[in-house]
Amino acid sequence: MSQHRSIASLSPGETGTIAGYRSNDIPIKVYEMGLLPGEVFTLTHRLPFNGPVCIRVKNNPNSIALRATEADLILIEST
Amino acid sequence: MTEMKIALVGNPNVGKSTIFNQLTGLRQKAGNYPGVTVERKTGTFTHQQVKYQLIDLPGAYGIHPSSLDEEVVYRVLADPQNSNYPEKVVVIGDPFNLKRSVLLYQQIREMGLPAIFVINMIDEAERAGLVIDVQQLEKVLATKVLLTDARAGKGIDELRAALQHQPGEYATAFDIPEEYTASVAQTKQITGARNNYNAWLTLSQKHHRYLPADQADELATLRKDQGINYHRLQIQETLARYTKLDQQLATAVKDTTKKRENATARLDRLLIHPFWGYVIFFALLLLIFQAIYTWSGPFMDAIDSGFAWLAASTSELLPAGPFNGLITDGIITGIGGIVIFIPQIAILFIFISLMEESGYMSRVVYLMDRWLKPFGLSGKSAVPLMSGAACAIPAVMSARTIENDKERLITILVTPFMTCSARLPIYIIIIGLVIPQTKFMGLDLQGLVLFGMYVLGVVAALGSAWVLKQVMKTSYKSYLILEMPTYKYPVVRNVLYNVWDKTMGFVLGAGKIILAISVILWVLGSFGISERFTNAEEIVRMENPGIDEEAFENRVQSERLEYSFLGSMGRAIEPLIEPLGYDWKMGIGLISSFAAREVFVSTMATVYSLGGTDDELTIRERMGAEINQNTGWPAYNFASGISLLLFYAFAMQCMSTIAIVRKETNSWKWTFIQLAFMTGFAYLAALLAYQMLK
Secondary structure, three states: OOOOOEHHHOOOOOEEEEEEEOOOOOOHHHHHOOOOOOOEEEEEEEOOOOOOEEEEEOOOOOEEEEOHHHHOOEEEOOO | OEEEEEEEEEOOOOOHHHHHHHHHOOOEEEEEOOOOOOEEEEEEEEEOOEEEEEEEOOOOOOOOOOOHHHHHHHHHHHOOOOOOOOOEEEEEEOHHHHHHHHHHHHHHHHOOOOEEEEEOOHHHHHHOOEEEOHHHHHHHHOOOEEEOEHHHOEOHHHHHHHOOOOOOOOOOOOOOOHHHHHHHHHHHHHHOOOOHHHHHHHHOOOOOOOOOHHHHHHHHHHHHHHOOOHHHHHHHHHHHHHHHHHHHOOOOEEEOOOOOOOHHHHHHHHHOOOOHHHHHHHHHHHHHHHHHHHHHHHHHHHHHHHHHHHHHHHHHHOOOOHHHHHHHHHHHHHHHHHHOOHHHHHHHHHHHHHHHHHOHHHHHHHHHHHHHHHHOOOHHHHHHHHHOOOOHHHHHHHHHHOOOHHHHHHHHHHHHHOOOOOHHHHHHHHHHHHOOOOEEOOEEHHHHHHHHHHHHHHHHHHHHHHHHHHHOOOOOOOOOEEEEOOOOOOOHHHHHHHHHHHHHHHHHHHHHHHHHHHHHHHHHHHOOOOHHHHOHHHHHHHHOOOOOHHHHHHHHHHHHHHOOHHHHHHHHHHHHHHHHOOOHHHHHHHHHOOOEOOHHHHHHHHHHHHOOOOOOOOHHHHHHHOEOOOOOOEOOOHHHHHHHHHHHHHOOOEHHHHHHHHHHHOOHHHHHHHHHHHHHHHHHHHHHHHHHHO
């Protein structure tokens, strides 16, 4: 783990702003889904045993589920 | 009358199929795209003297494919020679993810296709306080923009009328980065692409399997020489478009509300709860299987006795002889064996399409991912595995949404272990014959055993997935990024279309096989060349002097069956299946049901009715009364019944599945491994069960 916090470090109910990505080699889907730097989101659910997380981008009623490994690739601004 | 080909394109979950159903009604059909088995839905309708042919393309987030589904979208839209290449595209977007939909729209326009833009679910946008400036958007997109609420049928007439709209001149929103212009020009030379953007798309594609081999080779060399990472190109394009769109759309959509606490968030607190989410999911599964068993009962009984009555009265009506036998024992019994499945299949598909329509299915993917991952599967495998509970053929096809090759292959290989509806009639009849009709802890024992058979299918699927994961050593990257849409009341029309589609697909597809096999069985069972067949009457008379007339008739009938072509085939494999507790008559069933499992019940009906003279008995009564000639016990006793249940649980008794797996994996090797593994395992399990229980 680097010193940057990622989506994976949030608890349910916490809000974050996407800052960037841990590597260049992340799925194109992340970009296409609009999980881009500057987007504000809330982590709404987490499943136990390092299961997937569920986030909701601000003003969007749909949620996006990410595996813990993908969630850890997306960095958030430190607050 | 002029004709026009229109393609519907859009992100998943935007209500694309609702619009498709609204436009075409029942004038639609499902087929496959040439070369791949991605389901192709087409429909037609006529509006103002123009006949429109509508193609419903699979959902896609962008034009860069990251799954087989998305590859189909790219291939149809990129190639004017493609038989599905549309003259116009309707891009459907949802108001909350407008940027994402416009991205796809831009890509399609820049490929050189005229398109109009539809924003669906406008009712939700209004309720949430979103204000969309249509005129502003039309200016940005240089085309007609329509607002629809397809679920209520609003805006559909306007959409029909707008199909003739000629979009205005479109200015490209993405300039190919300077460092790539040379490579793009070279690509254009290699492939003869229509414009620079199409060449750029070819250059940034992962697979080039649709291109001629020499072109693909040249491109591979080009990419290697220039050090081009296709993934980078895709990211660069997507980011550039989004950056521009942020400014362009800033004035087109106004969000007037601050806080949005919706019903979906409240429902999700329960439905994807770390504990209650699972409890609810498994309770729902149990409910579905209890419903299939109990709700279908009366319908099945009615169909069963209806066909028995039909066969008996037809037999009386027609003059006696071989033709009478063909109609009553062959065709009517065969059709009865198809129709009897309709209630269960329909009930199962009602539940599956309700789950898909309501948005619950994507929650299932989310809930199951963590638990399927250790078996080499992904949460997305949950959908093929659950659809496998209906039929392995569409289920294997639905695995195409899985992006990762290895996860997809494992999913395809293990899905046929899931308890498909073709196993259901066998299970129901055998369970009805060998499991007592009592209650166990307040639940119907027969229903519980049936549930147990489903659990067994899941265990077999996961177990073999785990084995495959250990064997297949490729290093791979797997991910899950999944949109979970808001919950919606299912549109009754969509559910009914889906249930109708799937049920008719089964009846016509499997029905053809069943009917053909029934007729073949009848022919093979009614003719023979051996001495004991042709002279059956004399031989029976000689061996049983003083037998009364009715018993004589029965003996002659069964003697004929035993020495017919069919009987010879059954007796040929009898040594192999005797240790499993079956006799040669059941052997006939095993042989014919290699084509499709469901044939077993209708085969047994044909075999037993050929061997007897009473036509009034239902299939169930006939099977219950049958005696195994080797052991002298009822043919369907507890031990042989359990053995038969296990055999059908594991064996690959379905030619259509074999064919579809070959097509989807594009590999005979995996197809044969699957066949040998499943049937071998089934034989061992059935052998063990019978030898221990008898």
